[in-house]
Each structure stands twice: as C-alpha cells, then as structure tokens.
Amino acid sequence: MLRFLFRFLPESVQGPLRTLTFGLFGAIGVGLCIGAAVMLYDPLSIIVQTGTVPESTYSPLFIAGVMLFIGIGFISTSVSNYRRQKAYQEAEDLEEPWTAREAWQSSTLTHENTQSWGLPTAVFLGGGGVLAGWVIWSAILTSETPEWGVLFVLVFPLAGAFMAVQMVKAYRRKQRFGISKAELETMPGRIGQRMLARVEAAINRSEFPEHGAQVQLSCYRRTARYESSGSGKNKSRTVKERTHLLWRGEKQMGAIKFDANGAHIPVSFEIPEDMPRSTAIKRSKKYLARTGKSDIIWEVAVRAEIPGTDYEAHFEVPVYELEGQAPENNRHSVSEDAAAAQSGGASAEKSEQVLWDLKTDQEALRVSTGEDEADSDDPYAEYVVEPNLTKPISKNISLNRVGGQGVRIRVEPDRSLKGIAKVALMAAVGIGLVVATPFFFVASVMGSIFALVIGLAFSWGAWMAWTQETTITVANGEVDVQVKGGGGKSERFPVTDVEDIDVRISGTRSNSDYQIIVQKRGDDKGFNSDTAQGVMDTMGQVFGQKSMSNMKSHMSDMQNRVAHLDNLHNKQEADWLAQQLRDAVEAEKRYA
Template identity: 25%
Template sequence: MGGGLLKSTATDASGRELHDHESRIGAAGYGWTAVLVGLAFAAAGGTLLPFALAPLYEPGGPPDVTTTLVGVVFGVLFVTAGLWLAAFGLLGASRRRGVRRGREMYPGEPWRWDHGWDESGIRDDARRRPVVWALRLVALALFLVPFNAVAFSGELPWWGRLGFGLVAVTFDLVALYSLYRFARSLTQLLRYGSGGLAYGRFPFFLGEDLDVVLRPARELPGVPLKATLRCVLERYEDRGTRSEPSPTAVAYELYSDEKTAAAPSGVAGRGLGVGLSFRLPEGLPSTDLAGPPLTYWELEVRGEGPGADYEVTFLVPIYVRRLA
C-alpha cells in the first residue's frame, strides 16, 4: 500500500455554512404529508392535461401551439413532480418505521438502524453524481420549455416578452450550470472510475482514532491528495420571505480536519490504496442519519489530475461510545 501522510490541520468550524454541498436529507425529510401533497399535485396535473389537449380536437383551424405546449408541459411537470414527491413520502414513512423498530431493539447502538451501513467500507459517490446532475438538468429543461416558448413566441407585448425573457434566461443559466456539473462529474467517472473506502473498524468512536484506506479504482500517478474529514449538521430552514417561507436544506460544518497525502501507488486490485488516520476529538456530535435534522461525518478527498480533477466523498460511521 502506497501513499504517506504529509500534513494535518484541524479546525473548529463553529457552524460555518457549506455552500454547493450535496444534501443528504433525502427521504429522511419526507413522510405522509409529502404523500398527500404529491398526490394533490399529480391530480392537478392530470386535470390540466385534458384542458390543454382539448384545442387539438376542436374544428375550425389549427390550435394555438404555444398555449397548448405550455399547458401540456405544465401538466406533465405537475404529474411527474407529484408522483415523485409521493414516492419519496412513502420511502420516508417506511424508513421512519424501521428507525422506530431499531431504536426499540438496539437503543444504545444507533449504527444498527440510522443508516444501511456496510461494516467493511463504502463506495464513493462517483457513479451517483452524474445521475443526480442529469436528473436535475432534465427537470430544469422541462420546467423551462413553457417560459422560453412564451418569451420567444412573439405573441406578447414587449414588456411581457422582457419579463418572461428575464425569468427564462435566469433559469437557463442554472440549467447551463447543471450541464457543466454533469459533464464534469461524468468526465471524472470516466477518468478515475468508482473506488471505495475501507474501514479499519466499525463503527468509529469519538475520542479514538479513525483509520481508513482509500482504494481508488485506477492509479492516480503524481496526484497529491487532500483529505478533509468534517462533521456536518444539515437541517431545513425557511429561506423565503416572511409571507412566503421556503423550506431549504442547509448544511453547516461543525468541525473539520484536513490532511495532505501522497498519491497512492500500485496496481488496481493489487494493493492500490493510501492509508489515512484522523484523531477524533471528544465532545463533538455523534452521527444521526435518522432525522431531519441530520448530523453526519464525511470524508472528502480531492486531487488535481490531468484531464480531470479527482473528487470523491464518503460517509464514515462515527458515533459517541455509550457505556451500558
């Protein structure tokens, strides 16, 4: 096993907000309320679609293509988003039942029920990221179809085209950013593959050492690596206006420790890897993935490489040791 530790720095981040951080709340933030809201959205979309398609069957000339397109797209979006939300609600409700049963069976061992841990280690997120950004891109593209159609149809007065155009261009830029993130994550996956992190033990406890082995899928010649272990608190906050609150998942970094290591050497599948060790201070939050809110520890590994940077993130099982 190659690679060596070069430098270590630890900081107390004291709740520094993390921007552009991948949310892990997921289904944990949903339940039966989401199921009801999702079904209501789907029903609204299903009601809108027949009205949008009705002009196609009316005699007396061609229908208004722009109006029909806008109605159909909004109807499909409402149905799709509603069913998606309802599915997440069912998943979240099922997860909550499992958490309740786990708490009853293993009250002092949350790592048995707050997350589906593999005790030997975890795969990196290299395969998941392109899928996530592709779904976001498709959703944004569908959402933008009616706005762009109205803005550039020429059927509105100049002030209407200007208003719709500004909205469309703003969200078009967001879609372009999603396209960039998709392309970058796909390039990273093709360049480096999908590796993993082997745990030295399971679980890890605060006040003790975290020993793991990073195992890239392919060799990283000459790529120095920066590994950052951080404790993250993630919760929903109202980030809208006072009259129209908008619940948004926000992540805060409560603690971080950074190490720089030499690139791993060897042949993939034959000892390719680099060992990383962190001292886990006492008095920090334990992993709690049964929320929301969520508290979790993640290890981020980055390195500048030819053609594409190496960038992966792993969840690590770090808990408070509870004495019986």
C-alpha cells in the same frame, strides 16, 4: 409556538407525548372511518334494494367518502410516524448502533460517481430554452413596444446549461474512476481517538499529483425547520433543510502504494473529544422539523487534481463514543436544545462552530508545526505531504516583501473562467429580477417587493465579487488594511493591537472555503452597559449560561474583527499566508 415549547421538555417526557399524539391522531382517523361507515349504511342499503343510485344518495356518499379518505390518511400517518420513531429509537439504543445501517455492517464502504442531472437538465435547458425563445420572440423581437424585463426568462436556460456541464462532469468522472472503496481500519471511529482508513482510488502512479490528494474528515449537523411564505390564501409552509459544518480536519496525503486497482490513500485524523456521535439512521426532514432534533454526519472526502477530470469521493463513516462514555449528542442541556430549535435546530454550542478555528485540530497543528513524528501515534505520518510554498497558489493572490520583515498580501477579484461564470450568473439573476419588478407589481405588490430585494442582493453580490480587492500590509510598525470596491472598511492600526491571526472555515457540506481572520485586541465595548448586561442575563436564564457565553464570545469576535481574506480554496495556501502575516507582525512588534 406549542412545538417550540414542547422542546423544553425532557426526552423522557417528549417520547410518551409523541406516542400519545400519534394515538390521538389514529383515534381520530378510526372515528372518522366509523362515522363514514355509519353514514354509508343507509345509502348503500337503498342502492342494494333498488339496484339504482338515487340522487338523494349523492351527498351522503360524497361526504362519507371524504371522511373515509381523511380517516385512512390519519391512521396511515399515525402508524408510519410511530413506526419511524420506534425504529429511530431502537437504532440508537442498540449496543452497536452503527449496525442499524446496512452500509455500516461492513468495514468496506463504497462510493460510486453517480449524479442524476438528466431530468432537471432537460426541464431547464430544453423546456426553459423553448419558453425563453417563445417569450423573447413575442415580447421583444415581434413587438412594437419591446418588454425588456422578460429577459429574466434567460435564467432558466442558463441554469440548464450549468446543469448540463455538471452532468457531463459526473458522467466523465463515473467513466474514469468507477467505484471507489474505503477500508475502515477503525470500525467504528471513536471520539477522542484516532480514526484510520484507506481509500482505494482508480488513479495511476503517473497521474497522482505530486502535492498529494486532499483528504478531509468533516462533522456536520443536519437540521430542518418549517418556514412559512406568502400571506392569506397564498400562505404556504415548507420544510427547509440545512447542514452546518461543526468540525473539519484536512491534510494532503501521498499514496501508500499503487496496484492494479489504483492508488491506496491513507486517512488518519485524531477526533476531538467534545464532538457528537453519528446518527445511526438518517431521519426525514419533516421528523427533524417537527421534533427539533438533528442528524450528525461524519464524512471522509478525498479529492485529487487529475488531468482532464478531477477525482472526488465521499464516504459517510460511523463515529461513536467509547464504551461507557456518555454520547456527546446528549451532554448538552434541554435549554440549549430549545435555543437550538429557535435558531434552526443545532445546539448553540455547536452552531457557534460553523466558523471553526482549524488550529484546534491537534493533528493538523502537530504535523504542520514540524513536531517530532516519534512522539505521534499517527501510523501514516510519513505519507503527509508538507507544503513547500514560496508564493501563493491562487492566481488572484499576490505576496510581496516590504522593507526588511514586512509583507503585503493582495487578494484581487477572481477573474478565472469559473469566477467569471459565477459573477455572470449572479448578475443575470439580479438584473433580471430588478428589471422584471414592474411586471411582478401588476400581479402582486409583495411579489414585486420580494423580486426587487432579491434582485438588488444578487446584483450587489455580483458587483462585490467583480470589484472587491483587499490588501493587507504589515510594515513600519503598522497593519494597513485597504479595501477597494464592493464592501468592507479600510483601517490602519499599530501591530501591537493585533491579538491573533486565524485560519477558519465557513460553508456547508456542499461548499466551503477558508478565511484568514485578523483579530484586533478589544475591550468588549458595548457589552458592559446595564442594558446589555440585562439582556445577556435574560438570555442566560432562558437558554443557559453556556449558550449565552458562546453568543457573547461570538459577538465580541465579530466586533473586533478588522480584516479577513475570503474564498481561499486550499488549506495549505491559507495556512501559509496566515503564517506570513504572523511572522511579519511578530517581527514588527520587536521594533515597535
């Protein structure tokens, strides 16, 4: 509670208070060490005089040793925390803060395809396999009364098998592509201006995909917070880290040229003016959780579909404001920071952008709408690969014309090998936990309830992924949404009620997908009552009017959302499908 209230204070007050806290901890440590020294004086004098260690000195020696150990720990922690905070602050106060990071002292960045899966693979696949074999042998194969719930242990070798596949992929990618380089032409990238770079990838001309390489510039907010689990003597507290997607621009780019080093792939994105700047030094999870601060990460990602092993490289790049411009990280109010701390560390303004509308990326909008390139300041506009789709790319998506201008889009369950593996893993975990619930009950009631809830959640997710089918039909002046299996709601309404059809992105740094959202015109029903207005006013006073307005907008958006097509992995496909729906809606409106 005190940690949360502490975040309401301005930074000018928080800094000295943290320093004072470090000093107090250090003083306690020094006091414990002095007390230990005083306590050690008599027993050490006796030992020196007698040349033996009498039994009467055991207790004071032990207590003094514990005090000395704790005192040194307090002093060491205080000094390291103070030095760390000072280094963080000094880095941000530099005239060129990006130079505080060694990798950013040069405009050439490198990415090596290394991923250490060896140890966890050995533990889960080897150790987990032996454990699963022994448990199944003793509890099922050789037992008169088989205990089928123990099959849950198969989760460990399954996880090991997954890690083994990832390890093989990482090894093949490293052997195939080696070290990739990115040459930043704008060093650093500037907020409100265009960022330019070239990525050197070991891809031959004959292997380079005709539809180009996928190039992304993403902004993430990294947060951390303390989470408690268990109760009583079993209560523990851990630091959980989360990375929220704030913004992303994406294009398919052709290569500028090919040489002995491979393909040179251009990177060009207009950075929005309201985005935060990079964090110069990556801060520890405990520091972020303790202070409620967050790291900002800007990353360039390049992917290309290559026969055998796909190419993939990531480069964390520096992005900062122009000279004389106030850092976006510091533009929001302290009350918004407090609200962010309560919700996990990110400001309310930015956390609302986790589902970010790609239409606000002016560069993507400019290129995709066919705007005259002569009016664009993009020097690499000619290398943008425009989509020429006549049908969906994904095998589980179909599009059919209905009537004159109508359209029907059906998204079926993903029955690819990857989709089947995902459902199988979720089902194994879910069913295993549900079946194992009685065995958990013997050890702990809370443990059994937790296992049951998590098992049901995984089972439900597997069932939805395997059965849910969504069909959106725009024809005869109506929009008909049909959802079969899994969850979701079917609905039919006039095309005149459609307010917008958006392409959005959801997910984290490691995994994100696109969504097509159909928004219905709403009247904010439920937000205009006296009770709701009172709650909103209170939230505005506590967290700030801007945070309250963002939350209300988000709640209204969720309330008026009538359909969404999820798990689209290709932006060009998502944009094309959304445009087909928009065209059909506009055509039907003319005859409505």
